[in-house]
Amino acid sequence: MSCCQGKENSGIAKEILQEDQDKINKILSKYEGKKGSLISILQDIQEEYNYLPIETLNYISQETGTKPAKIHGVATFYTQFRLKPVGENLIMLCQGTACHVNGSKNIEEAIYEELKIKDGETTEDNLFTLINVACLGCCSLSPVMMINDETYGNLTPENAKEILKEIKDKQLTKGA
DSSP states (O other): OOTTTTOOGGGGGGGSOHHHHHHHHHHHHHTTTOTTOHHHHHHHHHHHHSSOOHHHHHHHHHHHOOOHHHHHHHHHHSTTOOSSOOOSEEEEEEOSHHHHHTTHHHHHHHHHHHHOOOTTOBOTTSSEEEEEESOOSOGGGOSOEEETTEEEOSOOHHHHHHHHHHHHHHHHHHHO
């Protein structure tokens, strides 16, 4: 039995589309014969899918011979890995000391007012996910948030809402 959803390893590959098998196999081939590459494999899988689907973890187990419990253990131990899909725009809101002292809770409240999501939640349209993080290492810009690869500092509730509106408008315009 596998740790991941109680399924036998032998039937796992049938659950994954051929296109996904090809993507995963390409990633696995990069690390073939390299010991200690599980974290790198998981990083590449997450880069591809924006999270780590359970079926994919089981497939990696089957293909590499690594026990599912070990893969799942690594995926749940490191905070960089996500086992649930996230929105198109990942908001990482810093809650470190400098940000907290400078009003990060007010920024979190503004995000809730604008998007109606709390920490760990995704908007219904799947555009945004909010995750509070311990520190983004940008203390001089506090309070600060990152949205995807962009850093926004010296936030106020008003400009945080404005940033979110701009991103939402760009996404809706792009999709139209």
